Amino acid sequence: MEKILISIITHNSEDIFRTLDVLKHEIGQDPQFQVVVYDNASEAAYCDRLAQYSFVELIRASENKGFGHGHNQVIFNHTADYAFICNPDILVTRETLVHMHQLIKRENIVAVSPKVLNEDGSTQHLVRQRLTVFDYFLRFIPFKWVKKLFDQRLATYECRNLPDDQCSIIKMGSGCFMLVSTAVYKQIDGFDERFFMYFEDNDFCLRLNQTGGQILYSPFDQVIHLYGKGAHRNRKLFMIFMQSMAKFFNKWGWKWF
Numbered sequence: 001m002e003k004i005l006i007s008i009i010t011h012n013s014e015d016i017f018r019t020l021d022v023l024k025h026e027i028g029q030d031p032q033f034q035v036v037v038y039d040n041a042s043e044a045a046y047c048d049r050l051a052q053y054s055f056v057e058l059i060r061a062s063e064n065k066g067f068g069h070g071h072n073q074v075i076f077n078h079t080a081d082y083a084f085i086c087n088p089d090i091l092v093t094r095e096t097l098v099h100m101h102q103l104i105k106r107e108n109i110v111a112v113s114p115k116v117l118n119e120d121g122s123t124q125h126l127v128r129q130r131l132t133v134f135d136y137f138l139r140f141i142p143f144k145w146v147k148k149l150f151d152q153r154l155a156t157y158e159c160r161n162l163p164d165d166q167c168s169i170i171k172m173g174s175g176c177f178m179l180v181s182t183a184v185y186k187q188i189d190g191f192d193e194r195f196f197m198y199f200e201d202n203d204f205c206l207r208l209n210q211t212g213g214q215i216l217y218s219p220f221d222q223v224i225h226l227y228g229k230g231a232h233r234n235r236k237l238f239m240i241f242m243q244s245m246a247k248f249f250n251k252w253g254w255k256w257f
Contacts (some may be wrong), residue, residue, distance in 0.1 A: 004101055005034050005080035005182070008088055010050075010168040011040040015089035015226045017038075020053050020082075029055055033097070036074045037088075040064035067175070068191025068200040075185055078229035083185065085201075089175040089226035096221045100179045103167070104217055110184045110213030111205070113173030116222035124225055125158035126174035127217055131202060132255045136245060162217060170217045171209060172251075175201025177223050184211055198244040206252065 006023070010016045018036070026035045037058045039047055050058050059074065075083050075170045082104060084097070100112045116124040135157045138150055140185060155161065162168050164243045178201070191200045205215060249255070 001034055002082065002101075002205070003080040004097070005053060005075065005078050005083040006033060006035045006086055006097075007071050007074040007078075007083055008035070008086045009040060009067050009074075010037060010088040011048055011064055012040065012042045012055075013088040016227070017049065019086075019088055019090055020050075020056060022093075023054065024055060026092070027040055027055075027097065028213045034078070034080060036078070038070040038074050039051050040066070040070055054068050066193065066196035066200075067194055068204075071194045072110065072190040072193065075182055075190060077220045080182055083180055083182050085175055085178045085180060087225065088176050091224040091226070092177065096223060099125045100218065100221050101256065103216055103221075104179055106204075106216065107250065108212070110181045110208055110211065112179045112221075113170065113215060114177060114216050114223050115177060115219045116174060116225045117222055119224055124174075124227055126176065127156070127159040127162060127170050128172040128202065129159055129170065130157065130255070131172075131248070131252075132247065132257055133245075134257045163218065166217070168217045169214050169247045171215070172202050172205040173217060175204065176225050176227075180208075181213075182206045184213055187211065194247055196240055198241045199248040200244070203251065206257065211257050 008016065008019065023035055034057065035055060037050055037051060038059045038061065038176065040061050047060055050056070061070070062071060071085055072073060082101060088099065096114060100114060103109065103112045113127065117124050118124060138147065138154060192203050195203060
């Protein structure tokens with residue numbers, strides 16, 4: 001029986017308790033799944049609440065070194081064949097976990113991304129085939145008339161045309177929830193820890209592509225993402241976003257439009 005890891009990184013996220021409640025109901029004590037929560041130096045009372053979930057292995061870090069660092073600490077030190085990279089604000093069913101595990105065994109597939117939904121059932125268009133500076137700033141512009149003017153460009157950028165009746169090979173999936181081969185994860189040295197948060201998943205997917213393996217998008221598998229859009233509302237997170245964007249384009253080349 002292949003071992004399947006579910007790696008969750010958190011820092012005082014209240015949503016994680018909904019995530020863990022759902023996982024407890026869906027997989028419980030199933031020995032095939034191992035849920036590991038890596039806590040990035042949250043408050044003591046918060047960690048005490050996490051420790052109450054007996055089916056979870058809790059790792060407490062003394063400082064917050066970011067999303068990628070946390071997943072690296074978990075996955076590099078685990079023997080599972082496959083690992084779900086999971087945000088602390090994801091609601092997922094056993095059916096989705098099992099089916100994605102089946103899909104990753106297809107020839108040349110090294111990662112699988114599901115369809116990501118809001119709680120109201122609407123789609124979060126998080127798949128990417130290209131990244132440009134203009135597209136990112138277009139998403140932050142608050143003027144609806146500007147977005148309407150560039151609606152077709154945004155639709156292409158957000159891959160809204162992906163079919164719902166078949167799987168597709170994609171360039172970049174979202175790091176909020178993704179199943180990866182741990183062998184390939186370790187082969188490419190996991191996440192680049194220079195990204196504290198934001199853009200680390202884009203960088204990770206581009207390096208997955210360089211192995212010759214492919215990322216599969218499955219519209220048949222759906223998860224709910226309790227999406228906070230922190231960088232849109234929080235000045236500190238927005239600055240982290242901008243710093244990560246600069247690191248990404250410095251690494252992969254600046255594409256403005």
